[in-house]
Amino acid sequence: MPVASPKLGAGARSSVRAGFQHPEIQATGGPMSKETMNEARAVISAETPDWPGALIVASGELDVQSVPELRERLAEAIDAGNRSIVVDMSEVSFIDSLSLSALVGARRKLGDDGHLAIVAVHEYVRLILQATGLEQVMDVFETRDDAVAFVRD
Numbered sequence: 001m002p003v004a005s006p007k008l009g010a011g012a013r014s015s016v017r018a019g020f021q022h023p024e025i026q027a028t029g030g031p032m033s034k035e036t037m038n039e040a041r042a043v044i045s046a047e048t049p050d051w052p053g054a055l056i057v058a059s060g061e062l063d064v065q066s067v068p069e070l071r072e073r074l075a076e077a078i079d080a081g082n083r084s085i086v087v088d089m090s091e092v093s094f095i096d097s098l099s100l101s102a103l104v105g106a107r108r109k110l111g112d113d114g115h116l117a118i119v120a121v122h123e124y125v126r127l128i129l130q131a132t133g134l135e136q137v138m139d140v141f142e143t144r145d146d147a148v149a150f151v152r153d
Contacts, residue, residue, distance in 0.1 A: 041060050041061065041065070041066070042058060042059065042060040042061055042062050042063070042065070042066035042069070042070075042092070043058070043059045043060055044056065044057070044058045044062075044066060044069045044070055044073055045057050045058075045073075046073050046076065046077065049086070049148070051084075051148060051151075051152055052082075052084065052152075053082050053083070053084030053085060053086065053115075053151055053152075054077035054080070054082040054084070054085045054086070055085075055086050055088065056070075056073045056074065056077065056085065056086070056087045056088070057088045057091075058070065058087065058088065058089050058091070058092050059091035059092060060091070060092065060093070060094075061092070061093060061094035061095075062089070062092055062094065062095045062096065062099035063094065063095075063096045063098070063099065064096060064098055066099070067096075067098040067099050067101075067102055070099055070102045070103075071102045071105070074087075074102060074103075074105075074106040075106075077106075078106060078109050078110065083110065083113060083114045083115065084114065084115045084117075084151035084152070085106065085110070085114075085115070085116050085117070085151070086117045086118075086119065086144065086147045086148055086151055087103065087116065087117070087118050087119065088119040088144050088147070089118060089119055089120050089121075089122075089125060090119045090120070090121040090122075090143075090144065092120070092122060092125055093122050093124060093125070094124060094125070095124075095125050095128055100128070100129075100132060100134060103116070103118065103134075103138065104134070104138075107137075107138060115139065115150065115151040116138065116139065117139045117140075117141060117147035117148075117150050117151050118138055118139065118140045118141065118147070119140075119141050119142070119143065119144050119146075119147045120140050120141075120142075121142055126140070
């Protein structure tokens with residue numbers, strides 16, 4: 001029996017995947033076009049910030065196909081000696097457990113004196129971070145400016 005969530009409202013199911021539509025299936029049940037599928041795929045890039053640290057920007061869906069690139073970008077930032085990393089996921093609409101694991105691994109590698117700030121705006125991504133408890137152990141922000149201010153301090 002579904003459990004009501006006070007944040008989601010009465011009658012909402014406790015499952016974080018409630019209402020999730022797989023990217024390969026449209027609401028009509030048919031396959032998506034290649035153009036629509038490409039829009040859903042993740043794009044992960046490292047940008048050079050104007051502050052000491054690293055900035056990784058992700059968009060689309062962070063899933064099994066994109067996690068190697070996410071891990072690589074995080075490892076490059078850490079191996080370069082960065083102790084403060086902002087991962088801007090404000091344009092990410094989906095995140096899976098492997099991607100969460102990559103973020104947790106990076107946070108562990110940074111140690112107690114490092115900072116990993118996550119920018120998460122999309123409701124689904126925030127719900128996943130909350131449901132897994134990662135919102136309590138990672139520094140999650142709604143804006144890049146807030147995340148940058150945190151890692152600079």
